[in-house]
Amino acid sequence: MTEVTPPRDRLEKPTLVYPFEKVPEVGQVIEVAPGVVWMRMPLPITLNHINVWGIEDDNGWAIVDTGMQTEANLSAWRQIFANATEQRPLTRVFVTHMHPDHVGIAGWLTRKFKCRLWMTRLEYLNCRVLAADSGRQAPEDALAFYRRAGWSGAAIENYQARFGNFGKYIHALPESYRRIKDCERIQIGQHTWRVIVGTGHSPEHACLYCEDRKLLISGDQVLPRISSNVSVHPTEPDANPMQEWLASLAKLKQEVPDDVLVLPSHNECFRGLHARLDYLALAQVRTLERLRQSLKQPKRVVDVFTTLFGRSIDETDAGLLNLATGESVACLNYLLHQGAVTRILNEAGVALYQARSAEGLP
Template structure:
């Protein structure tokens, strides 16, 4: 597949990303600021929080992890824009992963801001982050990995691989639930929510038709593609949801895409087309591996795919993500009659010709 490179909307932001640095706070345009908030121990390094000026303060899109470093960076970034954390009136959370949702509760405690989420993600909060539910969630993840064929010696490590980041979330139920197509209602902004499930069941993008901007969260990024995986809190076919969601945002005519990671860029439709083509290529690769093996479990299939680094060098958490992302592609292929699986203690996937 011919590589497509987007045009950065900010050369300095792109240079910081490529150089492994934290980008500067930027005034994107009048009334809109980009504030990088660091992510600890993560190759993404930072989340881009967007501050939207209001007559009586600011609203922010996403929040960052619940760490003192992240909170300090957010406060410092707001200060560059001329605001304090107490000026935050609302937190629009694109989805409930810790780097987007983690600080929302702490921000509300100090500012009184409302927190908004899509209902599909709001319904997952307690199971994901409350202590009384976490053992059940880990057990369900472990059962999924068993059915995928994950070797016994790595099962426990993979099943609990995300537990180390739970403390970086200040669990807070939302004050507002935002549905697909809803006008957000920020003074001076024609912001509308677009439900884009796939990376998470309740992922939201926000479009401003008048300003020709798309705040894309993790849905559409400049260089990488978000993880779309089957897991205990996903739907049965998250890749189908994701591809449909890509088509939903492609139709918007915008001048700039403002993602939560990497850097801002210009070409929405072209980037969407490239990501969709990438998944078609991945689906074809998986279909071929299934045919070549004559029947294999998901873990075995995942180990034979092309990844950004050798399989043996991928950390445990990312191996789990790779397995579950492979499972999402297999589910998509099965829904379209291109592969089939035989359920058992370990599920085996076959080509339709087998």
């Protein structure tokens, strides 16, 4: 997964506390609390790692997230199993959400240990749908979405050639799963973990909060050094995920106290949850206002990249172009839903966005 992080208008970043001096080497573990271990899996992209977590369970270990389906990742898991001082099985596999770096090895692990996949319904079903796109041609609705955004013919051709790669990094999911729900309390070993569902980054992202241990496994909902990509996708072009993500940040602040140790999917474990949530929300609101102010003249989606990300996006970098486009549409759709901008299609069928007035956002 590559993150597209907007500039922050010199907003002062909060001081977070990182209690661990080192990160785990591939194939090794670090204990972050009694019976809770931190592992790190390699990713073949710019964001070169994902953190996964082990929680001591009855007669074995539950894990949260898995890494992508790659040979390097499979090797890392085999090394962890070989290095274990006690050969205890996995009892279940929790997955926070459907992105390949989180769910990629879940099918392999559940089959190897004959255990269940625990996941929210929308994440499981969406993952199955996207993985089934492998080998298909890019649908016309998707091509129309990117043409409306202002993509060139070369960028469209590149997208068509790459379409269906999602399933490449995901081992076939099990045919059944154990659904987890918002507010559900799940006993793992001697402790209870509560599911807190957020949206915006993905359809039904599950965080896990253990009140008595003061631990929050945050997935991608809150990260200490980067902001999660929040995108609109061709399957739901009028969605407003940015509003959902902002609401999810507020929900986390309300439901989880500030004194937790946050165990995120990327970067390092940290303390200072509320300050980080406040920063992410305020920075995004400032970014949205900066975008609105830049729309005094009509602009295409591809014209707002510099405003949002502080630089242009090379259309030959297909993965980054896709993420930047999705997040730009998410920001523009937010403004559309607020009534702050208008959208029309020009004679070529490309969407043009323009601010309604000089007034601030509601």
